[in-house]
Amino acid sequence: MKRLALASFGALVLALAPMSAISMTTADAPTVEGAVGGDPVDEGPAVEGPADEGPIEEGPVQEGPVQEGPADKDDGEGPVQEGSADDGSDDEGPVDEGPVEEGAQGPAADAGDVLQEVTPPELLEFVQAVLPPELDIPDGQYVVVLTLTIDENGAVTEVSAADPPRPELVAPAIEAAKKFRFKPATYQDKAVLVQVQYEYQFEVRQKIREVVRVFLTLERGTRDPISEVSGFIEETGATFTSIDGRMEISNLQPGRYTLYIPAGEFDEIRQEFKVGADDRAKPPESPIYLKRAYGAVSNQTIIRAPREARFAAKQSLSAGELVSFPGSAGDVLKVVENLPGIARSSFGVGQLVVYGSPPNDTKVFINQMPFVLLYHFAGLYSVINSDFIEAIDFVPAGFDASYGGAVGGIVNVKLKDEPLKAWHGSIDVNLLHAGIIVGGPYKKDSGDIQIAFRRSYYDAILKSINAFGDGRILTSAPAYYDYQVRLQHRFSGGHKLTFFINGSDDRGELINEENDVNPTFVGSVSGALWGHALQATWNWEPRAGLSNELKVQGLITQAGFDVFGQVKMKVRDHPVTIKETLTVQAHSKVVVRAGLNFDVDPYSFLLKGPQMGLDGENMTPYESSEVLELSGDGVMATISPWVSVEYKPVERLTLVPSIRADLNVGTWKAWSIDPRLSMTVDAIKDKLSFRAAGGLYSQPPQSFTLIEGYGNPDIDPENGTHALVGFQYNPIDRLTLDFNGFFKYFWNRAQVSDDATVRYDNGGIGRAWGFDVLLRMNPSERIPLTGWIAYTFVKSELYDFGLARWRPSDFQQNHNLNIAISYKLPRNWTIGGRFRLTSGYPYTKYESYQYDADNDTYVGVRAPGINAQELPLFHQLDIRVDKEWVFKAWRLGLYLEVQNVYFHKNPEGVIYNYDYSKMAYLTGLPILPVLGIKGSF
Amino acid sequence: MITRLAERTRTAVALTGAFAVVVAAGCMPDYNPSNFIEKYRVIGVMAEPPAVEFTPEYQGTVRLELVEAFPLPPTGDLVGPEIEGIEWSVCLISAGAAANFACTLPEIPVTDVSDSGRIATFDGALIALGLEFVRDQVEVLMDGIRQAVAFTDQCNKDLIVEYDDCLKDGDLETCNGNAFEGFRKCVFQNGLNPVFKVRVTVRDMLLDDSDLPVFDDDGKPVMRQRVLETFKTVTFGGLKEGQKPNRNPQFSVRLGAKPVDDLFDMMHPEGLVATTLGNHEQPEILACPGQEIVFQATVPPDSIDRVTGDDGVETDEYWVISWYANNGRFKKIRIGSVTAEGVDLDLTNTLKFKEEEPVRRTQVTLVMRDELFGLNFLRFFVEAQTRDKCPAPGTLDSLKKGDKP
Known part of the structure; x- marks a missing residue:
């Protein structure tokens, strides 16, 4: 693109007032600048503006726009474009007179010849600015000077505003200007991109309204207040718009009327009503239930959050429609497993294998605080009711220093913090569990509370069908429950206090009366994992550009299992986490975030069992292993200061250098310092952006490796480095293409040591590299389809010192293709499907055996090359059908989900006969249907 | 700490649960049991x-x-x-x-x-x-x-x-x-x-x-x-003071499920099939296709040594008996001295021959191990009953529970 700056050029001026400079840029023509002036040409339409609350109240009035088309090149006066006029004679409500637009003046005397050949754009479609109802500015005329970039198609691609006298008017003016349509500028008969200045003029005056009737506009089924729905009185033509769920009908004489709300986001509706003589004094209120139209996009769609440079590779899922996502069994958190970068876990138990890293390398947070566990027993459901969840953020690599303790990725579950405006609740019953949730405001506009509880009952089902055979008695299992309570209160002065209490309990016990194979293994097999957490958050925003967040969490947890008393583990701890984060807009281009995390975790444990292996380790029969039994206690304590600076040297470039220190000062003593850097570049605004991130990451090794008496208390933190590059491209609205390429290198990995005196050391080295691609489609009114295609390629390797070469890690899944769609049909039917095709996990083949005559066990002898074999491809199709009946005040939903529709026996592991001479695949469940019903009010 | 150990434990619990469901759903391969001798x-x-x-x-x-x-x-x-x-x-x-x-x-x-x-x-x-x-x-x-x-x-x-x-x-x-x-x-x-x-x-x-x-x-x-x-x-x-050296365990095997708690095997040779306690001529044991033969191991109390645990408590050493046969199938592969709470020690085991296959001379071996590398074994044979003395297929109920044909 050539750019040429010239003196002045007046033909493109679209402003009323004299303008100081205009610039125009074309794709293959020169850029011109010039100074012009102009006068109003025509008065635009005056339309009704937003209503105020209260029966009789003075509100802001925005005069209708006085719109002037671009001036004619010859005479300097643009064509006149008139909007539809509404004199508002019988309506004394606010009036929006909109901007006054002027034609451009003729060219300046010193305009160059080239520019003389440029035909300026011509405004074809003017859009009225919508003023916020709470706008409170004095009467008068106001001007917002905008700079518009108009592309070759006449669309406004960029809008910016100069500093106006009333900043409140900038956003409405920009929003309106974005929707303008122009006849594009031309140069040598070819449409070109230009940039022009434009004055949007507002005239505000106060008027008196007399409200005679109030309609509460509520969504049918949810009773949620609906705003910005417009209707008109058929008898008078007066138009009214609902604000915060209230449509106030004003200035009507006593009599009978019909309110008509035309079809749009909601189905059309006619409501007859009567205005009495006394209604001005006390206007009656009544609800109108609006039914969401088929294809209308609700505010609960899947969206891609704006890129935050400090989480450059973040994938963000908003909860709403994911509830009916196929394969998730109605659980939003289960959808995480379908994101690119996350491998499918064996048996679907919900292990988060991110970019080939072991699950231990990825940390899960809830509102940025450590989480006890993500899923219930066997990974069937998450431990948080989906109704609490606003979004799930997943960062597979390259996150900034605000997060630590993970060399893999992070998952942060963001809870909803929007205040509840009405009481809602639901009861969900399916074949596995039943749950209830209820919540609402306890004090209007300042406090609300939400409570949920859920309990499984498939233990009863397993008992009734004697699922584990004769001689095996299920005593209390497997069963789970969970609960959540969220309370938030807003105080004056920008303070907000939020409490989130949650807990879950998974436990089970199976009595094995006899064991014909290994008589030692008789008695009880039990497992229990429970935790109760209280999380408090205090937010303070004393002024724009300065905010503080203090989070405190206390946990009581216990995790344990006991296998016939032969192998057992029981850990109880009471971690307290304090997280302080200060955010300062230090400069117009610099945001500084600094924080201090403090974790202190007193724990006690009991452990009995053989040495636990790590990646790729041989499985020694229990009987042939040295079994240790020990108990103890200690304190893990970590102090983690960090700082992250977001710097925008230029408009489209964001750099985030950050650094973090983790000082472990408890029973285990170690430290690490991790510098990191990430960046984003908006190559084409809202269309194409690039990103890059990298840095050092550290984490404690798995706890058992550092327990004195079992492992090596002198073991060091595990380290890793990330490097990630990627881009995001939005070719059309609601379609996103994402790409990430990554490389990770790990060192100081804990491994089983050749030195039996310490058992574990830091000698492990690993690496992971690959890429992922995500094509995601969000629903639109025309195509109510949600879906994505995600593909991930990963090589995850550890160095085999014995063979002096890299070998696959236990969690390498080379290929992972995930296709998921969900389509809304008329009459509240939704159908969806998910298809997965993934490589199998690697495994090591046993080629012979040794006989341990002391214990009558066979010890497998592995073939050369750890993890040299790979399980066959996994493929599975899941389908889901939802039907919802919407009543005025409540909804009834029925859903059927069938996982593994075509009964494919997917290998999930290998199993050998007694002497390793025969091998067969251990397959997953052939089919899993889940039928459920959910009633909501 | 919790996020790490709990994660490990949760993973173990989750995988165990998933594995249990898979087992319950019958997704496991059908291998021959390890106590069937199909090869040397x-x-x-x-x-x-x-x-x-x-x-x-x-x-x-x-x-x-x-x-x-x-x-x-x-x-x-x-x-x-x-x-x-x-x-x-x-x-x-x-x-x-x-x-x-x-x-x-x-x-x-x-x-x-x-x-x-x-x-x-x-x-x-x-x-x-x-x-x-x-x-x-x-x-x-x-x-x-x-x-x-x-x-x-x-x-x-x-x-x-x-x-x-x-x-x-x-x-x-x-x-x-x-x-x-x-x-x-x-x-x-x-x-x-x-x-x-x-x-x-x-x-x-x-x-x-x-x-x-x-x-x-x-x-x-x-x-x-x-x-x-x-x-x-x-x-x-070397032995510490008061410590006795570990011995190989002694045991016997009998026909039938008759309680033998107070029995001294050599004094009651009836039903005794084999014993490590002395020379004993094995009685003839005959079987027909489809027949189940019940055996019972007996372990003399004084053949079990005492061991002292890490906590200083002295207990009977743990022992286990493995049952092998090269024809038919033993119901149990092993029997050990540990029982579930409230469950009595059951030393019986049943050898069942397939109904559709002829009985051949079957070698049965019992190997008893104790906690401290002690080992002993017994061996005997089950012979095929002559065809004319075996009931017709479908009438085998009378031969169950250890009855002699």
Whole structure:
């Protein structure tokens, strides 16, 4: 693109007032600048503006726009474009007179010849600015000077505003200007991109309204207040718009009327009503239930959050429609497993294998605080009711220093913090569990509370069908429950206090009366994992550009299992986490975030069992292993200061250098310092952006490796480095293409040591590299389809010192293709499907055996090359059908989900006969249907 | 801490749960049980005594006997297993099963063998000699201990720490000398558990996934050579005051499920099939196709030694009996002395023959092991009942529960 700056050029001026400079840029023509002036040409339409609350109240009035088309090149006066006029004679409500637009003046005397050949754009479609109802500015005329970039198609691609006298008017003016349509500028008969200045003029005056009737506009089924729905009185033509769920009908004489709300986001509706003589004094209120139209996009769609440079590779899922996502069994958190970068876990138990890293390398947070566990027993459901969840953020690599303790990725579950405006609740019953949730405001506009509880009952089902055979008695299992309570209160002065209490309990016990194979293994097999957490958050925003967040969490947890008393583990701890984060807009281009995390975790444990292996380790029969039994206690304590600076040297470039220190000062003593850097570049605004991130990451090794008496208390933190590059491209609205390429290198990995005196050391080295691609489609009114295609390629390797070469890690899944769609049909039917095709996990083949005559066990002898074999491809199709009946005040939903529709026996592991001479695949469940019903009010 | 340990535990619980569901859903392969002898196998090594006296002044001798199990004798063109060689060796410091019994010091061949190699005799004096042999290879010795030391072996762990500390001063000769003496002290203080290895080379038929012979194009069975490695630990050590050496357990097996709690086997030969307590002529046991024969093991109380746990509490040692047969199927593979709470010890086991297959001369072997490397075994045969005395198929109910046809 050539750019040429010239003196002045007046033909493109679209402003009323004299303008100081205009610039125009074309794709293959020169850029011109010039100074012009102009006068109003025509008065635009005056339309009704937003209503105020209260029966009789003075509100802001925005005069209708006085719109002037671009001036004619010859005479300097643009064509006149008139909007539809509404004199508002019988309506004394606010009036929006909109901007006054002027034609451009003729060219300046010193305009160059080239520019003389440029035909300026011509405004074809003017859009009225919508003023916020709470706008409170004095009467008068106001001007917002905008700079518009108009592309070759006449669309406004960029809008910016100069500093106006009333900043409140900038956003409405920009929003309106974005929707303008122009006849594009031309140069040598070819449409070109230009940039022009434009004055949007507002005239505000106060008027008196007399409200005679109030309609509460509520969504049918949810009773949620609906705003910005417009209707008109058929008898008078007066138009009214609902604000915060209230449509106030004003200035009507006593009599009978019909309110008509035309079809749009909601189905059309006619409501007859009567205005009495006394209604001005006390206007009656009544609800109108609006039914969401088929294809209308609700505010609960899947969206891609704006890129935050400090989480450059973040994938963000908003909860709403994911509830009916196929394969998730109605659980939003289960959808995480379908994101690119996350491998499918064996048996679907919900292990988060991110970019080939072991699950231990990825940390899960809830509102940025450590989480006890993500899923219930066997990974069937998450431990948080989906109704609490606003979004799930997943960062597979390259996150900034605000997060630590993970060399893999992070998952942060963001809870909803929007205040509840009405009481809602639901009861969900399916074949596995039943749950209830209820919540609402306890004090209007300042406090609300939400409570949920859920309990499984498939233990009863397993008992009734004697699922584990004769001689095996299920005593209390497997069963789970969970609960959540969220309370938030807003105080004056920008303070907000939020409490989130949650807990879950998974436990089970199976009595094995006899064991014909290994008589030692008789008695009880039990497992229990429970935790109760209280999380408090205090937010303070004393002024724009300065905010503080203090989070405190206390946990009581216990995790344990006991296998016939032969192998057992029981850990109880009471971690307290304090997280302080200060955010300062230090400069117009610099945001500084600094924080201090403090974790202190007193724990006690009991452990009995053989040495636990790590990646790729041989499985020694229990009987042939040295079994240790020990108990103890200690304190893990970590102090983690960090700082992250977001710097925008230029408009489209964001750099985030950050650094973090983790000082472990408890029973285990170690430290690490991790510098990191990430960046984003908006190559084409809202269309194409690039990103890059990298840095050092550290984490404690798995706890058992550092327990004195079992492992090596002198073991060091595990380290890793990330490097990630990627881009995001939005070719059309609601379609996103994402790409990430990554490389990770790990060192100081804990491994089983050749030195039996310490058992574990830091000698492990690993690496992971690959890429992922995500094509995601969000629903639109025309195509109510949600879906994505995600593909991930990963090589995850550890160095085999014995063979002096890299070998696959236990969690390498080379290929992972995930296709998921969900389509809304008329009459509240939704159908969806998910298809997965993934490589199998690697495994090591046993080629012979040794006989341990002391214990009558066979010890497998592995073939050369750890993890040299790979399980066959996994493929599975899941389908889901939802039907919802919407009543005025409540909804009834029925859903059927069938996982593994075509009964494919997917290998999930290998199993050998007694002497390793025969091998067969251990397959997953052939089919899993889940039928459920959910009633909501 | 919790996020790590809980994660590990949760993963274990989740995987166990998923595995249990898979088992319940019948997704497991249908392998033959391990106590069905479909091919030649070594199923034990009996050491007599299992605990050998070993002091600086006196070193005892141990006799090792191979316990084998054979498949049904071949018929027609089938070929039985042929033992091509049996070799014995001993490893003074073994890295154990987790390291596939890697020996951290050169293995010592055991050459005093008899009965075609099935019985070996080893003199503990050779261990003392072996120890002296490594006096000049202390670095190798210490490296071996470092790889193989049990996590609870504080004596040798302390020795390694002292050795490492000593090496920092650079006087290698002194360090080696001290380390060797320290090692000897640990050996004579806590004993040594050398691991004997027996390598049996056998030539037999290749079997398919259903354990049936594979034939070549000429209809002849395809043969293969297998090398079976078996490992057996023997305790060499001095006895502490008041401590009795571990003995190989004694037991018997009887026909039927009659309670024998107070029975002294040799005094009541009726129903006694076999015993380790003395010579006993096996009674004839006959079986028809489809028949179930109930056996019962008996364990004399005084044959069980007492062991002292880490907590100082003395208890009966744990024992387990493995049941093998080369025809029919035992209901239980093993029976052990541990029971679920509230469940009585049941020492009965049932051998069931398939209804659709003729009964052939069946070799039954019972191997009893105790907690401290003690082992003993019994062997007897079940013969086929003559066809005219077996009921017609479908009328076998009367033969169940151990009735004699």
